[in-house]
Amino acid sequence: MRLVALDTLAERIGLKRGQGAAEARAMCPALDVIAADPAADQAFLEGLADWCDRYTPLVALDGKDGLFLDITGCAHLHGGEKGLISDVLSRLFSLGVEARATVSSSAGLSWAAARYGNVAVIEPGEADRVLAPLPVAALRLPAETAAALERVGLKQIGDLLEAPRPPLARRFGSLLLLRLDQARGEADEPLSPRLPVPSFSAERRLAEPLMDEEYILELTRHLAKDVRASLERHGEGGRLFELLLFRVDGRVFRVRAHAAIPLNDADRIAALFRERLQAVHDDLDAGYGFEILRLAVLRSERLDPAQQDFSGVPEESQPLAAFIDKVSARFGPDCLMQASLAESHLPERAGGFAAVRDVAALMGSPASEDKAFPENRPLRIFTHPERVEATAEVPDGAPRSFNWRKTQYRVARAEGPERIAAEWWIDGEGHPTRDYFRVEDQEGRRFWLFREGLYGREVAAARWFMHGVFA
Amino acid sequence: MAENAVQRQTILSLRDTIARIENCSLPGIVRTAKAADAAGFRRGREGTLHRKVLPLGIAPLDDVLKGGLPLEGMMEIRNAETRDAGAAAGFVAALAVLYQQERKEKGHLAPVLWISQALASREAGQLYAPGLKSYGLDPERFLFVSARTVKDALWITETALSVPVFAAVVLEIRGNPACLALSESRRLHVRAGAGGVPLLLFRQAGEEEASSAFFRFQIKPAPAGERPLPDGSVLCGSIDHPAFHLLVEKSRAYAAADIFLEWNAHDRRFYPLDERRSAALQANGQPENPVDPLSASAGRSRRAQPLGRLLAFARAS
Structure with a gap:
């Protein structure tokens, strides 16, 4: 067992990362000693990243213990860079x-200054x-490159700044110069934010935390x-909305709601969240209340x-x-389903139910072309x-009687066979062919x-299967 | 003398109330009393008693339905055993087709909503879109919801009944769950009436149970006819349009006998089975391979029925 992280007190005692746990125990x-849990650390870091959404939507994870925040254009909202x-x-x-x-004009420089x-x-x-006075490790270099630099006496970044570039590149690779340029802001370094930036959003910061669901909904309506x-300025309507609730103690809840048609009506959007909040009621623990609400x-x-016509009655699909x-x-977006027909010979593939995509088609005019089914x-x-x-006649006969769900049925009439071969272009060759029979038992099932x-x-020896029931 | 008249008046008004609750035309005695003494009764109720119906064109069934399928309110259709669920689903789907057709003739293209308890779909099979299409239903205007629990299904149904867009709403439930008792069925019936939507409660493998539905039918399978040939004869051993055996379990009017129907998906209407065939089916009482019916989950506090058939009673002495 080795130490991977230390708190301030342990550092003061003189313990080091990478030290054996037994040795550390002997010293103190x-x-x-707490067992490391990298997954929980990662989850906590992501929770913090969520929390940082309050400052800027562009938050990127950096390794195991850092976050990059792109605060371009956001700082003035929080009292300037120092205030932020x-x-x-x-x-x-x-x-x-x-x-x-650290706030600076490049990600590399902030990284170096914040850590060293x-x-x-x-x-x-x-x-x-x-x-200039920072150690070379502050350039986010691989450990061996940093060690090699220190071996030749280039201990500080200042030494690198003064050294000629071509020999450096020849000896330590191009990564060193790239990192150096990135830190100086001469090479561009794109950050990849964790979440896509919403095209439209509105938020409200509250002086007094909110706990009551009614108030949350009312505020959601205002945000909408x-x-x-x-939305109106761009001639668009939202299909997927997200309500971010920042709890006082730093936890962030994300509640998503889908809309069947593009929406921009505040009441309809609030109604979406009314149902949604009821559904997630148990997971949404208000605790001491929410301090920021954002609708994206x-x-x-x-x-x-x-x-709309003068009577104000909305159109039929609304x-x-x-x-x-x-x-x-x-109940989730996939709970309502629409029949979907596909051109396939296999009955399982020919038809099924899929989540509703197009509401207008449910009410609209019938499709003109009618595929043959x-x-x-x-x-x-x-x-x-x-x-x-x-029991059936060999080789191709219809069944005479069969035993389904522990009950014997005698076949009175049968139609068939309808031979359906497997779709070799999907299933591959060697799939058995099916002979379908439509049978009626003596009572008319x-x-x-x-x-x-x-x-x-x-x-x-062929096997028989029950695949469906007719009216 | 005066006391007697007051009592009589009270009874008449109670009868009137009952008749209004039952949404039925007034009993003869009340009508005559009303004609004699109109001042004692409230007027303006008769208009609401007139129900909107969709006639089926089959005399015995229309008589039982008092004119035709109700265009608002609840109807219950049940089947006794899971293996009959195909026939019952066929009957329900046929009614849905009729309702959709009726809305289409009025110029509205209205979808059908089928709400199914997940357990019911698992036991009796999933609805199959190509099958629905060949059955006459418009698959583009068909919405299917699979609800995990009965409570979820009831919630969705109630929400759907408040929206006046569906041609028909089908609620498919398995067994007799406790959370769909008389008060809930009453609530659904009233909602369906207020929303102007027909609600078909399809109780799969359920027992007979008191409910607020207008009608309750039990559906049993019936042997289908044989395909006709151009020369007038039939193709021996073939299976033609599906047939149903309908038992009227609850209705306002008296049902004389079992009704046999045939659904023609092409014409999108029911036809009565010809008399010779239905008489033969009627006579054919006991099935050859009976199964001990195992009722599906019931929320009642009732002891489980013992399996098997009682052959002889224990000696009394």
């Missing part, structure tokens, strides 16, 4: 997180002065009104403004869309065909049975 018998950094640090301190932060320096805000143009203005539109589509929204907000398909089908014991495999050619 009262040492409290002291706000971040004081809030993190009150959450019990020890953190260091003690400057809070670095003005543009000061990069070289700040970088704010979003509506920008994650996906939007073109919304052609439609004129209540249906509202119903779909209400149900899918509560086989008649005589059962009304209900078993997702997994059920094995039956059947109609079933769809099939025999898997052809006698002699494909299988020695």
Whole structure:
């Protein structure tokens, strides 16, 4: 067992990372050793990244213990760069997180200064002065490169700045110069934010934390009104909305709601979240309340403004869309399904149910072209065909009697076979052919049975399956 | 004398109330009393008693339905055993087709909503879109919801009934769950009436249970006819349009006998089975391979029925 992380007190005693746990215990018998849990650390870092969403939507994870925040255009909202950094640090301190932060014009410089320096805000143009006294490890170099640099006496970044570049590149590789340029802001370094930046969003910061669901919904409606203005300007309506709730103690809840049609109406958006909040009620622990609410539109589509008539009655597909929204907000977007037909010979592939995509089609005009579909398909089908014991004439005869779900049925009439071969372009060759029979038992129940495999050619003993029931 | 008149008046008004609750035309005695003394009764109720119906064109069934399928409110369709679920689903789907057709003739293209308890779909098979299409239903205007629990299904149903867009709403439930008792069925019936939507409660493998539905039918399978040939004869051993055996379990009017129907998916309407065939089916009482019916989950506090059949009673002495 080795030490991977230390708190301030342990560092003061003189313990080091990488030291054996037994050795550390010998140095300090009262040492409290906790097993490392990298997954929980990662989850905590992601939780912090969520929390940092309050400052900027562009938050990127950096390794195991760092976050990059792109605060371009955001700093003035929090009292300038100095104000921002002291706000971040004081809030993190009150959450019990020890953190260091630096604002600068490049990600590399901030990384170096936050970890090895003690400057809070670095003005543009000061990069070289700040970088010069820092150790070379501050350039995010692989350990062996850093060690090799130190071996030849290039211990500080200042030494590298003065050294000629071509020999450096020849000896230590191009990465060293790239990192150096990135730290100086001469090479561009794109950050990859964790989450896509929403195209439309509105937020409200509250002086007094909110706990009551009613108030949250009311505020959501106000936020929706704010979003509506920008949505209208772009002629769009939102299909996927996200409500971010920042709890006082730093936890962030994300509640998503889908809309069946592009929406920009504040009441309809609030109604989406009314159902959604009820559905996630148990997971949404208000605790001491929420201090920031943000409504973001994650996906939007073109919304052609439609004129309402004088009576103000909305058009016909609106209540249906509202119903779909209400149900899918509560039970998930895949709970409402629409019949989907596909051109396939295999019955399982030919038809099924898929989540509703197009609400207008449910009410709209019938499709003109009517694809040819086989008649005589059962009304209900078993997702997994059920094995039956059947007596039938060999090789191609219809079943005379069969045993399904522990009951014997005698076949009075049968139609078939309808031979359906496997789709070799999907399943590959060697899949047995099916012979389907439509049978009626003596009391008038109609079933769809099939025999898997052809006698002699494909299988020695064919198996029978029950695949569906007819009306 | 005066006391007698007051009592009589009270009874008449109670009868009137009952008749109004039952949504039925007034009993004869009340009508005559009303004609004699109109001042004692409230007026303006008769208009609401007139129900909107969709006639089926089959005399015995229309008589039982008092004119035709109700266009709003609840109807219950049940089947006794899971293996009959195909026939019952066929009957329900046929009604849905009729309702959709009726809305289409009025110029509205309205979808059908089928809400199914997940357990019911698992036991009796999933609805199959090509099958529905060949059965006459418009698959583009068909919405299917699979609800995990009965409570979820009830919630969705109630929400759907408040939206006036569906041609028909089908609620498929397995067994007799406790959370769909008389008060819930009453609630659904009233909602369906207020929303102007027909609600078909399809109780799969369920027992007979008191409910607020207008009608309750039990559906049993019936042997289908044989395909006709151009020369007038039939193709021996072939299976033609599906047939149903309908037992009327609850209705306002008296049902004389079992009704046999045939669904023609091409014409999208029911036809009565010809008399010779239905008489033969009627006579054919006991099935050859009976199964001991195992009722599906029931929320009632009732002891489990013992399996098997009682052959002889124990000696009394």
